[in-house]
Amino acid sequence: MNPSTVTAEFLESLTKASQKIRTAFNQQVSAHGLTYPRARTLFYLAKKQNITQSELASVLELEQATMVRLLDRMAENGLIKRQADVKDRRTNLIVLTPHGEEQAALVESIAADLRSQIFANIDPFELRCSIALLERISANVTELSDIHVPA
Template identity: 40%
Template sequence: MVSKPKQRGFHGQGRVLFLLSKHENISQRELASLAQIKPGSMTEILTRMERDGLITRQRDVSDKRVIHVRLTKAGTELAKENHQRHQWFCKTLFGTLSDEEKAELNRLILKIDQNIKNECLKNKEGENSHA
């Protein structure tokens, strides 16, 4: 039996850690856009992460409105731990499925996801037509 890695962090942080591990020295605005998190919420998340020593923020020298975000060594380590925890979770959840079953599950999830997106778009268009 594989032992479960210890969980650390708070809501929203995992996605931010993952994105920062893939995009070095990204601007705070770009990060919020990639994470699909409102700028104000991103500021809160980054403030906590900076307080916890997981990231650094630095103003751009040529454009003081731009703030660049980077992982610290502790942030990089936590991103690795999160990745290992994610791998453990996937192995635990899907480990008994065959490759064919995994492909079919993925196909069905994508179909459901597309249906949800279509319904949300219909609802949004309906709201706009009543305005």
């Protein structure tokens, strides 16, 4: 098999696996009344609170307008609150409420169960090799984006 065919098959398999994982996660969180974007936001905020809206949008790769609407709905549902940043009064920090912390714990539990099922019959050595491969691919992609194409 030529290298071009193998790389195309790899990327196709990676894309399919990613889509299936996202779909499975979405089905699980939807059963608990959460949307995929809300679950991702809760998941991230559980790890790093007191983050600005802009930082959160960047990490989650969402447009600012989309992030504002998402956070507005999450605030209306009592999942988050916005607090003024003592270092910069023009900026709000996003903080989980107690209800948001409960929902974030639920999302983490769902994610842990899903990971357990997904990787049930996979050797940890294979996973480490796969992680190393994906990190090299990611570095190559980063190098591509660092290349400036002349106008």
